[in-house]
Amino acid sequence: MMKQRTRRNAAQSRETLLAAATEEFASHGLAGARIDRIAQAAGISKPMLYTYFGDKEALFDAALTQEVMDAAQADRFDPNDLEGYAGRTYDLLVERPRLWRLLTWHHLERGQDVLMLPAGEVLLGEKLDGIAAAQAEGRIVADFTPLDVVRLVAALTQLWCMTGAARDAAEHAARRATIMRAVGRLLRV
DSSP: OOOHHHHHHHHHHHHHHHHHHHHHHHHHHHHHHOOOHHHHHHTTHHHHHHHHHHHHHHHHHHHHHHHHHHHHHOOOOOOOHHHHHHHHHHHHHHHHHHHHHHHHHHHHHOOGGGGHHHHHHHHHHHHHHHHHHHOOOOOOOOOOOHHHHHHHHHHHHHHHTOOOOOOHHHHHHHHHHHHHHHHHHHHOO
């Protein structure tokens, strides 16, 4: 019984730390985040934080990976509906500002493509295969590599997040429609 409680407490502590870290990193980035604030917000000691995650960079990676995986589970990719996927991705980024901020901090501070992280590679495989098949069947333009198609959709959805929040539902809907139209015009045969 004691071992089960210890495992549950360890898992709970790790989850609590990850939630506190996600908030801290989303607000301050990797460089600006403070381990002291994360540990205090989680109610867990700094040494325990290091036991669970090793270092600050590993904790940032865990927070980003968790947000990316949660977002990926919220919507399945369909290469036959790139426009809808782009619209849903925009909605997701608006609904989950922490994800958008973590992605932005990752690009700013590391200069790496998040798609090349382990979580991104897992998600990328099925997208690239689906896009390549749709290109071979003539449903998506073959002017771009499958990876470039993913990046173009991501860029269009993220661009609108950089402009700030929509003032109301009508503006959000207009932005979403613009993104979907742009994806269709750019990538459809």
